[in-house]
Amino acid sequence: MLTRLPRCAECAGLPVRLRVKVDEPTTPGSQTEHLREWESPLYRDALAQFDLIARKMGLDENLYHRLRFPQRTTIVSFPFRREGYFKVDTVFGYRVQHVLSMGPTKGGVRFAPDVNLGEVAALAMLMTWKTALMGLPFGGAKGGVRINPRELSRAELQRLTRRYTAELMNVIGPQRDIPAPDLGTNEQVMAWMMDTYSQHIGYTVPAVVTGKPPALGGSVARREATGRGLVSLFPSAANHLGMRLEGARVAVHGFGNVGSLAALAAQQLGCRVVAVADYLSGVANDKGLDVESLIRWTSEKKVLQGFPEADAISGEAVLEVDCDILIPAAVGGVITKANADRIRAKIVAEGANGPTTVEADEILREAGVFVIPDILANAGGVTASYFEWVQDLQNYFWTESETVARLREIMNRAFDEVLQISIKEKVDLRSAALMKAIRRVAEAKLMRGVYP
Ligand code: NAD
Numbered sequence: 001m002l003t004r005l006p007r008c009a010e011c012a013g014l015p016v017r018l019r020v021k022v023d024e025p026t027t028p029g030s031q032t033e034h035l036r037e038w039e040s041p042l043y044r045d046a047l048a049q050f051d052l053i054a055r056k057m058g059l060d061e062n063l064y065h066r067l068r069f070p071q072r073t074t075i076v077s078f079p080f081r082r083e084g085y086f087k088v089d090t091v092f093g094y095r096v097q098h099v100l101s102m103g104p105t106k107g108g109v110r111f112a113p114d115v116n117l118g119e120v121a122a123l124a125m126l127m128t129w130k131t132a133l134m135g136l137p138f139g140g141a142k143g144g145v146r147i148n149p150r151e152l153s154r155a156e157l158q159r160l161t162r163r164y165t166a167e168l169m170n171v172i173g174p175q176r177d178i179p180a181p182d183l184g185t186n187e188q189v190m191a192w193m194m195d196t197y198s199q200h201i202g203y204t205v206p207a208v209v210t211g212k213p214p215a216l217g218g219s220v221a222r223r224e225a226t227g228r229g230l231v232s233l234f235p236s237a238a239n240h241l242g243m244r245l246e247g248a249r250v251a252v253h254g255f256g257n258v259g260s261l262a263a264l265a266a267q268q269l270g271c272r273v274v275a276v277a278d279y280l281s282g283v284a285n286d287k288g289l290d291v292e293s294l295i296r297w298t299s300e301k302k303v304l305q306g307f308p309e310a311d312a313i314s315g316e317a318v319l320e321v322d323c324d325i326l327i328p329a330a331v332g333g334v335i336t337k338a339n340a341d342r343i344r345a346k347i348v349a350e351g352a353n354g355p356t357t358v359e360a361d362e363i364l365r366e367a368g369v370f371v372i373p374d375i376l377a378n379a380g381g382v383t384a385s386y387f388e389w390v391q392d393l394q395n396y397f398w399t400e401s402e403t404v405a406r407l408r409e410i411m412n413r414a415f416d417e418v419l420q421i422s423i424k425e426k427v428d429l430r431s432a433a434l435m436k437a438i439r440r441v442a443e444a445k446l447m448r449g450v451y452p
Contacts, residue, residue: 040118108182229380254330
């Protein structure tokens with residue numbers, strides 16, 4: 001058991017009212033009704049995880065309540081002109097900043113048809129834990145626009161991005177909140193965000209976003225950082241489990257930035273990538289898929305479907321193929337209590353944010369699956385984003401080998417620390433990672449005190 005955190009000195013001795021009971025359901029008229037604002041399966045899961053660990057750690061009650069909800073939430077609706085000029089759609093955008101006490105906030109922007117406030121809030125909370133775990137000087141944030149980017153022309157995507165950025169002028173900035181790419185956004189979208197922000201400010205501000213193209217102050221190796229960072233943990237994980245990586249079978253669910261580059265890094269490490277999926281379908285080949293050909297195919301055809309020298313399977317089937325390592329790298333909530341007992345991998349390395357529900361996590365734990373949790377496994381992205389932000393502020397850029405070496409070092413140090421906590425506390429890696437992260441945020445909040 002971790003030692004209890006000291007209580008807030010100013011509050012010591014004062015009666016602390018527990019306004020929200022741990023695990024109390026959100027029912028109309030109940031004291032937890034205000035949870036409705038954030039209602040979504042992902043937010044409920046994020047809270048359930050947090051509640052569990054807060055209880056284990058004996059977290060200060062005031063802090064416990066403080067950390068359950070984001071500090072600042074921005075919801076915007078704005079007009080967006082479609083091709084043809086006369087059609088104007090109204091779309092919804094969000095930016096949620098969970099903890100403002102650690103420095104600027106940091107987190108991705110997703111463009112997806114099902115984006116909502118609860119999902120974005122949950123992801124912002126995960127970002128707080130992730131940045132704290134990695135020792136980065138940020139709180140967590142997340143943003144999104146509810147739209148299907150695959151249906152937009154390039155000009156529409158640019159207009160949407162610029163208007164969304166303009167709506168957020170008061171809440172983002174290099175010392176306020178620094179967006180980055182996520183689901184449905186990429187380097188080009190970050191370039192348009194940076195340009196829009198700079199046009200409003202009146203001079204070029206590269207440090208307002210990360211994940212930019214290197215020509216605009218982006219960091220070399222940022223694009224590869226999440227996938228590569230995740231795979232850089234495989235040797236330590238395999239070593240801990242006494243497993244051979246040479247020829248180990250890997251399945252990857254989601255073949256975008258994270259999935260495709262994780263697959264490539266795994267292949268370069270000597271693993272055999274046997275199945276991959278995108279939003280439409282999956283492909284499998286037990287002899288191994290050539291990841292470079294897959295990347296060429298998808299950059300041309302946009303989807304995996306039709307890739308020769310592979311069997312067509314469903315996306316869901318990719319999660320359940322016979323493999324040693326499964327990398328969920330698409331969306332949240334894909335490993336659930338309905339399919340968790342059919343996962344055959346020995347290691348699940350969470351490239352996506354929140355791919356495993358709380359119930360599924362328990363099933364995997366009982367089955368002895370070694371889950372490398374999202375806040376650790378995919379932290380390479382935000383770590384490289386931190387490098388990019390530092391380089392932009394200093395106008396001094398590192399070489400690729402410096403960047404890759406520092407990334408590998410930070411990732412592996414975090415993995416080792418989390419593994420040690422998990423052994424010492426006899427908990428899984430997710431609990432250990434959350435304990436370390438929550439402790440750091442709690443200490444910072446206690447030291448800062450309550451204003452006024
Ligand atoms: P992306 O848009 O580049 O790729 C997403 C991929 O997932 C695409 O291949 C898409 O077809 C596929 N996909 C979407 N819905 C799917 C579904 N229901 N079933 C199967 N496949 C589906 O996005 P990305 O940047 O690679 O992000 C993927 C995940 O990784 C997200 O959960 C994101 O939050 C997380 N993440 C991304 C980064 C980053 O640096 N990009 C960092 C940390 C975490």
